[in-house]
Amino acid sequence: MTPTAPKPGRRKASAMRAPPQRPTIRDVSRLAGVSRMTVSRVVRDLGLVLPQTRDRVNKAIADLGYVPDRTAGSLATRRTGFIALILPTLTNANFAGVAHGLTEALRERDYHLLIAYTDYSQDEEDRQLRNLLARRPEAVVITSSAHRRATSRLLMGADIPVVEIADLPRQPLQHAIGFSNYEAGRTAARYLLGRGFRAIGAVASSTEGDLIDHRGEQRIRGFEDELRMAGRSTALVLRHGRPPVSYGHGAAVAGMLLECRPRPEAVFAVSDLSAVGMVMECQRRGIRIPEDLSVMGFGDFEIGAQIIPPLTTIHIDFRALGRRTGRLLLELLAADASDAPRTIDVGLTVVERASVRKAR
Amino acid sequence: MTPTAPKPGRRKASAMRAPPQRPTIRDVSRLAGVSRMTVSRVVRDLGLVLPQTRDRVNKAIADLGYVPDRTAGSLATRRTGFIALILPTLTNANFAGVAHGLTEALRERDYHLLIAYTDYSQDEEDRQLRNLLARRPEAVVITSSAHRRATSRLLMGADIPVVEIADLPRQPLQHAIGFSNYEAGRTAARYLLGRGFRAIGAVASSTEGDLIDHRGEQRIRGFEDELRMAGRSTALVLRHGRPPVSYGHGAAVAGMLLECRPRPEAVFAVSDLSAVGMVMECQRRGIRIPEDLSVMGFGDFEIGAQIIPPLTTIHIDFRALGRRTGRLLLELLAADASDAPRTIDVGLTVVERASVRKAR
DNA sequence: GCGTCTTGTGTTACCGTGCACATCGGTTCC
DNA sequence: GGAACCGATGTGCACGGTAACACAAGACGC
Numbered sequence: 001m002t003p004t005a006p007k008p009g010r011r012k013a014s015a016m017r018a019p020p021q022r023p024t025i026r027d028v029s030r031l032a033g034v035s036r037m038t039v040s041r042v043v044r045d046l047g048l049v050l051p052q053t054r055d056r057v058n059k060a061i062a063d064l065g066y067v068p069d070r071t072a073g074s075l076a077t078r079r080t081g082f083i084a085l086i087l088p089t090l091t092n093a094n095f096a097g098v099a100h101g102l103t104e105a106l107r108e109r110d111y112h113l114l115i116a117y118t119d120y121s122q123d124e125e126d127r128q129l130r131n132l133l134a135r136r137p138e139a140v141v142i143t144s145s146a147h148r149r150a151t152s153r154l155l156m157g158a159d160i161p162v163v164e165i166a167d168l169p170r171q172p173l174q175h176a177i178g179f180s181n182y183e184a185g186r187t188a189a190r191y192l193l194g195r196g197f198r199a200i201g202a203v204a205s206s207t208e209g210d211l212i213d214h215r216g217e218q219r220i221r222g223f224e225d226e227l228r229m230a231g232r233s234t235a236l237v238l239r240h241g242r243p244p245v246s247y248g249h250g251a252a253v254a255g256m257l258l259e260c261r262p263r264p265e266a267v268f269a270v271s272d273l274s275a276v277g278m279v280m281e282c283q284r285r286g287i288r289i290p291e292d293l294s295v296m297g298f299g300d301f302e303i304g305a306q307i308i309p310p311l312t313t314i315h316i317d318f319r320a321l322g323r324r325t326g327r328l329l330l331e332l333l334a335a336d337a338s339d340a341p342r343t344i345d346v347g348l349t350v351v352e353r354a355s356v357r358k359a360r
Numbered sequence: 361m362t363p364t365a366p367k368p369g370r371r372k373a374s375a376m377r378a379p380p381q382r383p384t385i386r387d388v389s390r391l392a393g394v395s396r397m398t399v400s401r402v403v404r405d406l407g408l409v410l411p412q413t414r415d416r417v418n419k420a421i422a423d424l425g426y427v428p429d430r431t432a433g434s435l436a437t438r439r440t441g442f443i444a445l446i447l448p449t450l451t452n453a454n455f456a457g458v459a460h461g462l463t464e465a466l467r468e469r470d471y472h473l474l475i476a477y478t479d480y481s482q483d484e485e486d487r488q489l490r491n492l493l494a495r496r497p498e499a500v501v502i503t504s505s506a507h508r509r510a511t512s513r514l515l516m517g518a519d520i521p522v523v524e525i526a527d528l529p530r531q532p533l534q535h536a537i538g539f540s541n542y543e544a545g546r547t548a549a550r551y552l553l554g555r556g557f558r559a560i561g562a563v564a565s566s567t568e569g570d571l572i573d574h575r576g577e578q579r580i581r582g583f584e585d586e587l588r589m590a591g592r593s594t595a596l597v598l599r600h601g602r603p604p605v606s607y608g609h610g611a612a613v614a615g616m617l618l619e620c621r622p623r624p625e626a627v628f629a630v631s632d633l634s635a636v637g638m639v640m641e642c643q644r645r646g647i648r649i650p651e652d653l654s655v656m657g658f659g660d661f662e663i664g665a666q667i668i669p670p671l672t673t674i675h676i677d678f679r680a681l682g683r684r685t686g687r688l689l690l691e692l693l694a695a696d697a698s699d700a701p702r703t704i705d706v707g708l709t710v711v712e713r714a715s716v717r718k719a720r
Numbered sequence: 721g722c723g724t725c726t727t728g729t730g731t732t733a734c735c736g737t738g739c740a741c742a743t744c745g746g747t748t749c750c
Numbered sequence: 751g752g753a754a755c756c757g758a759t760g761t762g763c764a765c766g767g768t769a770a771c772a773c774a775a776g777a778c779g780c
Contacts, residue, residue, distance in 0.1 A: 017498075017693050019438035020519035024766055035730050040768065048728060065517045070494040071434045072766035075735045078379035080431060090459055096450040100477075112491060115475050117460075131472060134430040136382075157425040159380035247666045280666045303663055306607045306640045333377050384736055395760045400738065408758060432736030435765045 023064040032060035043068050074136070082114045083329060084137035086128060088145075088213070089117050089244060092273075094299055094318040095143075098165065101322020102141065109330055111138070120211045120243040126151045133158055139329050144169050144178060145214040161332040165325055166318075167215050168345060175332070177325050177344045181215045184314055184348055185222025188268045188296055191312075191350055193230050195357065197294065200227060201236030201264035203253045203274055205243040213243035216270040219298060223268055236264045245270060250277025258287065265294060266356065272297035272304045272313055279307060279355060290357040300351055309354035316348050383424040392420035403428050434496070441470055443689060444497035446488060447477045448505075448573070449604055452633075454659055454678040455503075458525065461682020462501065469690055471498070480571050480603040486511045493518055499689050504529050504538060505574040521692040525685055526678075527575050528705060535692070537685050537704045541575045544674055544708055545582025548628045548656055551672075551710055553590050555717065557654065560587060561596030561624035563613045563634055565603040573603035576630040579658060583628055596624045605630060610637025618647065625654060626716065632657035632664045632673055639667060639715060650717040660711055669714035676708050 025043075029036045034053060041049050042057040049057075060066070074080040083106060087095045095117075103113055114137055116128035126148050132140070139160050144167035147155070155162050155173055162174040167181050192200050204220040205213050224234045240253050250269060254277070257264055269275035275297030279289050287293055289309055297304055297313040304311035324346060331337055385403075389396045394413060401409050402417040409417075420426070434440040443466060447455045455477075463473055474497055476488035486508050492500070499520050504527035507515070515522050515533055522534040527541050552560050564580040565573050584594045600613050610629060614637070617624055629635035635657030639649050647653055649669055657664055657673040664671035684706060691697055 017695050017697060022519065026766080036767075037731085037769095038729060041729090044768090050728065053728080065513075067490070067493050067514075067518075069435075069496055069766055071431055071440060071496050072735090073768070074431045075429075075435055075737090076766080076768040078735070090450060090456040091453055092456075093451055093453075096452075096456060099450055103477075110491075112495075113475070115473070117463075130427070131470075133427045135472075136429060136431050153425075154427075158427075159382065247662050251666065276663070277666055280668060283668055302607050303636070306611070306637055307667070308640060308643055335377050337377060386736080396737080397739095397761085398759060401759090404738090410758065413758080429736055432765090433738070435767085436736080436738040438765070 022069075023066045025066070025068070027064055028057065028060045028066050031064065032057045078136075080136045080138060081111050082135055082137040083111050084114045084116070084129075084132040084135070084140045084142075086125060086132070086140070086142040087115070087117045088120045088143055090115070092244065093301055094316075097318040098322040098325070101319040101324075102326045103322075105323045105326020106329065109333075111329075120213055122146070122148050122151070122212065123210050126154070129154055138333055139163065141165055141325055141329070143167075143215070144176065146212065147173075161329065163325055163328060163332075165321060167218065168343060172341060172343055175328065175342045177321060177328060177346065179316055179346055179348045180222075181218035182222035182225075184298060185219035185224075185268075185270075186226040187222075187348070187350060188219070188298065188314060189223045189226035189230075192266045192268060192294070192296060192356070193226070193232070195266070195294070197266040198232075199236060199262040199264045200232060200266050200268070201238065201257055201260070202268040202270070203238050203240065203245075203250070203257065203278070204270040205241050205245050205249065206239035208242040211242050213245070213270075216243065216245070219270050236260055236262075236267075245274040247273055247277035247280070250274035250279075251281035252277075254278040254281035254285075258282075258285070258293075266296065267293065268296045268298075270298055272299045272301040272311060275311055275313070275355075276301075276303055276307055279309075279311065290355050294356040296356055305353070312353045312356040313351050314348050315351045316346065321346055382429075383426045385426070385428070387424055388417065388420045388426050391424065392417045438496075440496045440498060441472055442474045442495055442497040443471050444474045444476070444489075444492040444495070444500045444502075446485060446492070446500070446502040447475070448480045448503055449477050450475070452604065453661055454676075457678040458682040458685070461679040461684075462686045463682075465683045465686020466689065469693075471689075480573055482506070482508050482511070482572065483570050486514070489514055498693055499523065501525055501685055501689070503527075503575070504536065506572065507533075521689065523685055523688060523692075525681060527578065528703060532701060532703055535688065535702045537681060537688060537706065539676055539706055539708045540582075541578035542582035542585075544658060545579035545584075545628075545630075546586040547582075547708070547710060548579070548658065548674060549583045549586035549590075552626045552628060552654070552656060552716070553586070553592070555626070555654070557626040558592075559596060559622040559624045560592060560626050560628070561598065561617055561620070562628040562630070563598045563600065563605075563610070563617065563638070564630040565601050565605050565609065566599035568602040571602050573605070573630075576603065576605070579630050596620055596622075596627075605634040607633055607637035607640070610634035610639075611641035612637075614638040614641040614645075618642075618645070618653075626656070627653065628656045628658075630658055632659045632661040632671060635671055635673070635715075636661075636663055636667055639669075639671065650715050654716040656716055665713070672713045672716040673711050674708050675711045676706065681706055 025036050025039050029039045039057050042054050090096055116132055118125040141163045144164040164172055164176045166178045168176055168178050202223050204216050224237055227234050241249050275295050279295050282289055297311050300313045300315035304313050385396050385399050389399045399417050402414050450456055478485040501523045504524040524532055524536045526538045528536055528538050562583050564576050584597055587594050601609050635655050639655050642649055657671050660673045660675035664673050
């Protein structure tokens with residue numbers, strides 16, 4: 001016999017509130033006078049239950065306020081209904097759009113998104129992935145990037161579909177949906193070169209320790225390579241500030257750019273946010289867009305179409321990208337799915353607006 | 361004997377991929393030659409394990425690529441480590457900021473956010489909440505709004521902390537953190553009245569069936585009431601379009617407003633997004649801001665500070681709101697927490713910029 | 721009339737983990 | 751030298767649900 005125990009007590013030693021005592025399927029079954037399985041059948045609408053029995057069970061459910069526990073269900077079925085989604089940040093309309101699109105597509109099969117974001121840190125990505133995998137998602141959607149070795153190993157070892165989105169890596173982990181950020185950069189450069197600009201600049205964030213905007217870097221590299229291939233200097237390509245870029249980034253970097261000699265005639269920003277900030281800063285300084293400086297962005301954020309002059313940019317429908325990803329996942333999660341890696345290019349389009357001067 | 365069955369097969373009848381067979385704590389224990397509890401102690405770092413045993417276990421974990429299953433752990437401990445978060449949308453920097461702030465605060469105790477959004481639909485809110493509760497979150501954070509009766513009942517019956525955010529309802533369900541949207545609207549009206557404007561307008565979305573921006577509506581009501589108390593007409597208060605408002609909303613509604621007689625001298629928009637759209641549309645039409653029309657927004661979105669002229673608005677630090685909410689949750693989830701409902705006003709500040717004309 | 725099928729329901733055995741307690745060898749204490 | 755204690759580890763069961771199978775009763779075919 002225990003010598004000292006005053007009373008058993010059900011609380012954990014760790015300082016946590018006692019878990020709520022919610023009704024279980026057993027409570028329902030007792031109240032309705034049926035077995036737990038019958039309740040389970042009613043709850044999941046599997047049929048094979050007499051209408052009168054079903055009504056009794058439903059009444060008991062309503063009376064008790066029973067809400068089935070998916071945690072327990074997941075353990076039993078080995079299917080959680082979770083899809084893990086790893087993004088750099090949520091504070092970006094395009095990434096948020098991906099989440100929305102995914103949710104839309106997954107809704108019909110009752111999957112729920114488990115969202116994590118990394119703030120552009122690789123360490124955080126690894127940490128978050130570890131947390132997410134412990135929740136046993138049925139698939140992982142991750143923003144394409146340069147992952148840590150450990151991260152990639154974790155992903156591949158999970159034995160579930162992995163979809164990299166928003167880029168087309170040369171060596172995808174498994175499936176990929178997106179567009180080539182490198183080509184996007186080249187496209188921007190070709191567009192500006194085609195307009196006859198001589199002094200062409202670009203702005204991006206710089207890599208700072210663990211923080212890296214891999215996709216932005218791909219764009220800027222594509223841009224640089226295209227400049228080089230055209231025999232132009234890349235001296236006006238500026239990397240500044242830690243990711244993510246923002247209006248403030250554009251404003252700050254605009255000042256730096258305007259001090260460069262030769263002064264750039266046209267600039268490509270790796271994100272509309274930066275481009276818009278740059279346009280505004282120029283206007284504050286009395287620099288006319290596009291007469292004195294042409295600006296091209298990327299991402300086609302809503303604000304770009306609104307500013308004056310409206311921003312020339314590169315459009316990708318991120319929401320549709322999310323939906324497409326969702327549909328792919330539904331395929332991959334079906335029983336008869338092939339495991340053959342799929343790579344889907346959703347393409348990109350240049351949106352010509354007024355922030356880039358017309359050809360001379 | 362079944363007549364046609366070719367082979368039994370382990371697959372479910374429903375068209376689902378076979379669940380992956382991941383190593384369990386039992387596999388680790390066998391490989392390390394210890395009991396499952398010892399593995400569990402190592403994984404959770406509970407101490408009381410010999411260093412050499414710990415190393416053996418860790419080696420086994422690494423060899424197998426074992427990732428503990430939180431689903432099973434949750435069932436056993438009755439603690440999921442989930443916090444449910446219900447927002448109208450993610451495609452809004454301020455709401456996304458709330459999510460970020462919450463995550464920051466909750467990270468230290470290893471809680472994970474379970475995010476759902478309603479797209480401003482009450483039906484969707486109810487549906488999402490039901491889904492979320494089945495995941496047994498330890499608390500619910502929900503954007504304050506007019507909830508369905510069933511939704512409120514569900515929330516209160518869940519027997520977990522419920523925090524309404526981003527408004528201060530007259531009758532909170534339980535806890536509330538935010539600011540009074542009604543007072544925000546009144547503050548905006550007082551600000552414009554104080555500047556001597558006579559013809560004052562406002563723009564918001566309209567309620568369309570199930571779709572309602574409750575908080576925006578509170579702001580616009582506060583605005584109207586303040587106008588009335590000052591003996592002014594509310595004829596220039598326009599409700600148009602379904603929520604959420606956007607740049608496009610502002611642009612569209614600007615046109616409507618400019619046709620009104622008397623022509624408004626000043627306008628309050630329930631969101632900066634709408635305000636910015638309005639400013640841009642006016643500029644496209646050659647209407648000078650603020651000389652011909654003063655514009656005031658709400659929410660202090662980053663873009664507002666960047667446009668020319670910069671937008672006068674009402675600032676709330678949503679990220680801090682999220683952090684504050686996270687800290688409150690950690691308190692509420694501690695064992696010795698009182699259940700006394702708490703209401704926290706985070707306040708708001710008018711940010712005076714150049715889009716509102718100075719007093720005559 | 722008997723076997724077989726169909727329908728509705730119950731029984732059993734897990735799913736992977738953690739808590740409470742048991743166990744066991746080796747102190748320490750007086 | 752025996753009781754109490756301690757550190758390290760193992761055992762049994764519970765968590766809330768579901769898959770698979772068992773079973774009872776009636777329908778049906780020939």
